[in-house]
Amino acid sequence: MKVLLTGATGYIGSAVTDHLTAAGHQVVALTRGAEPQPGRGWHAQVVGDTADPASLAGAVTPDIEAVVHLAPPSGDADVDTAVIEALAAPLRGTGRPFVYTSGVWVLGATGEAQDIGEEAPVNPIDIVGYRPQIEQRVLAEVAEGVRAVVVRPGIVYGRGGGIPAILVDRARQQEAPEYYGEAGVRWPTVHVDDLAELFVAAVERAGAGTVWHGVGESAVPVRDLARAAGRAAGLLAAPRAVPLERAAEVFGPLFAGALALDQSVSGGAARTVLGWRPERPGPVAELVSGSYRPVEVFGAPDGPETDAEVAAIRRLVAEVEHAQQNELVDRFLGVFRREDPVWTTGHGKRLSGFEEIETFTRKVLPGAMAESTAVYDVERVLFLRPDVAVVNVRQQPVRPDGSRIADRPEGRPFYVLVKEDGTWRVGAAQNTVVAD
Ligand SMILES: NC(=O)c1ccc[n+]([C@@H]2O[C@H](COP(=O)([O-])OP(=O)(O)OC[C@H]3O[C@@H](n4cnc5c(N)ncnc54)[C@H](OP(=O)(O)O)[C@@H]3O)[C@@H](O)[C@H]2O)c1
Incomplete structure (x- = not known):
């Protein structure tokens, strides 16, 4: 018409x-x-x-x-x-x-x-x-x-x-x-x-x-x-x-x-x-992780397709945050790729393979968020290939009511994501604590 x-x-x-x-x-x-x-x-x-x-x-x-x-x-x-x-x-x-x-x-x-x-x-x-x-x-x-x-x-x-x-x-x-x-x-x-x-x-x-x-x-x-x-x-x-x-x-x-x-x-x-x-x-x-918060994007052309991939990546990071804040072990594990993922924690502990990540998460996550948790904001996405992205995240410690814990350092998680069968998952992750 x-x-x-x-x-x-x-x-x-x-x-x-x-x-x-x-x-x-x-x-x-x-x-x-x-x-x-x-x-x-x-x-x-x-x-x-x-x-x-x-x-x-x-x-x-x-x-x-x-x-x-x-x-x-x-x-x-x-x-x-x-x-x-x-x-x-x-x-x-x-x-x-x-x-x-x-x-x-x-x-x-x-x-x-x-x-x-x-x-x-x-x-x-x-x-x-x-x-x-x-x-x-x-x-x-x-x-x-x-x-x-x-x-x-x-x-x-x-x-x-x-x-x-x-x-x-x-x-x-x-x-x-x-x-x-x-x-x-x-x-x-x-x-x-x-x-x-x-x-x-x-x-x-x-x-x-x-x-x-x-x-x-x-x-x-x-x-x-x-x-x-x-x-x-x-x-x-x-x-x-x-x-x-x-x-x-x-x-x-x-x-x-x-x-x-x-x-x-x-x-x-x-x-x-x-x-x-x-x-x-x-x-x-x-508001938290969409159009009100622009992200730096590299390695992909501007346009709706890249926007859709970045939005999907941000949803994955929001899932990390949600699962962690609510101590949802299975949902947290769901963000990882099954095949040979590797995760180095902010304390420098390297977990190699899905089983190690699962064992650690089941032991550590329940009860861990009673007094403090964290928020995760995607700051930068680099597409190495259309189906491989490096994501820089800002992690800030907060109380359960969402307010910032001033005397705790931030983290700078770094994820390598892989898109398989239409879904982005974490293939490798490393967190670094920011030393002032
Ligand atoms: N945004 C909301 O949350 C919301 C919620 C419910 C209902 N609405 C209703 O939805 C409608 C559009 O809202 P919006 O948020 O898109 O508003 P907007 O961004 O302010 O856009 C208003 C549009 O109307 C045009 N316009 C203004 N005065 C005009 C005039 N005298 N003659 C011809 N065109 C004129 C503007 O053109 P110029 O480029 O010339 O300025 C612009 O294209 C409004 O009736 C609003 O009340 C909005």
Whole structure:
């Protein structure tokens, strides 16, 4: 389909462009400026400004087979209503899709209710005050023969952007991770690439008049996100609560209120009905060892294939950390290659072969993490061959609550990884304690 996309230069719009294009559609980007933007993957570009609905008059030409409206609200309900009119009117009587982007904030605080669905009544917080009206205005287009659809994303993460990037920046500036409002606040979240796939599904097959929650994880504790954002900023410290009044001074009262909003929202309907599969890593993993923490990579070309290998390697190192922190002997052993692995510990003990590693781990790991454990961050990956990688890791000692143990030295583990049968495993490992 030829799809007119507003907000195509933005965070979500960039991912939606990629996934629409990958699914064989052509994106016609509506941009405010006329200057060409090569490299974005657009089929064509038209100029228009949603602050000036009259400027959209010619955007939906007869060859446009779908409209995805991602540009943000203007702040004026009348202007936004006129924008819907301008973009939807040319589709009337065609049955073509018009997909409007709202957000889960229209649901307000969800309180005791868990995993609420699309049938729940709206209760918008101030920052999205009139947005439910715009949703209704969009859905009213069904009566005019438009396949009108509303998507409500949760808090979007991934590709190093979105609101989680604000948490990382703030942690860096304040030298401490922060969350806002009450300790029990939870956010529904969605990976930007998963969300983009939901937009593709909505364009291709969502029924007229339907509303979909674009939510991968229904209620992620914001304290966990803050801790992970701290780690992305290189900080190992317990997150601190910033009272709402203080957050309002930093972000303004409307956005602060949204950050402090507690919600539990389900994206189950889109999975069941549209076959949507949001399977990318969750926001905590993404912050700790994903796109918010660039890694130095050598020996492989830039591109999605290398990114995927690096992501898989980081998952392996995250598995080392998880297995060690939780004293999971079998999972720890699972990271090693079966054939002749070698591991030299930080104390210089060389374990040669799987059996020696297994015997040592079964003896040493259980009970070892009661008072102190460690976090592992991949810093450098060198691909010696496409299936052999040397990985430099920074290991920092932490207490079970994740805070840094100041008087313990760091380690610098070094792994030689081998990819066999599609899976990266440790063939050789050596740890060196950093002497100050
Ligand atoms: N990010 C989230 O977590 C999240 C969650 C739920 C819902 N949403 C909703 O999703 C939509 C997209 O969000 P986003 O995070 O991708 O935002 P974003 O990164 O700020 O991108 C906004 C996009 O809209 C365009 N735009 C802004 N004002 C415009 C105007 N007056 N006329 C035409 N285009 C205009 C921008 O173009 P320029 O290049 O010209 O600036 C940009 O392409 C918004 O409606 C937002 O409320 C976002």
